[in-house]
Amino acid sequence: MVNAYLQATGKKLQELPVTQGVTFTDEGSISDWATYVGVASGLNLMNGTNESEFASQEDTSRAQAAVVTTDCFIK
Numbered sequence: 001m002v003n004a005y006l007q008a009t010g011k012k013l014q015e016l017p018v019t020q021g022v023t024f025t026d027e028g029s030i031s032d033w034a035t036y037v038g039v040a041s042g043l044n045l046m047n048g049t050n051e052s053e054f055a056s057q058e059d060t061s062r063a064q065a066a067v068v069t070t071d072c073f074i075k
Helices: 002-009 037-042 062-074
Strands: none
Touching: 002 037
16 A cells, blocks of 8 residues: 555655654554555554554455455545
């Protein structure tokens, strides 16, 4: 999501106003390959299941996938 955003806008990660991102209480369970979850959340590209939890190990519902996919085209 973040890479697609950077590609579409022509910006670099360092240029983003939200480089620290949002922290979640379950950060320890977020996979290593998903290092930009906090940044994506800070840019409103993706949100957690609530204000403090991302729930990266949970299954994604069709509704959640639809929101993320739609947001890719809108933002």
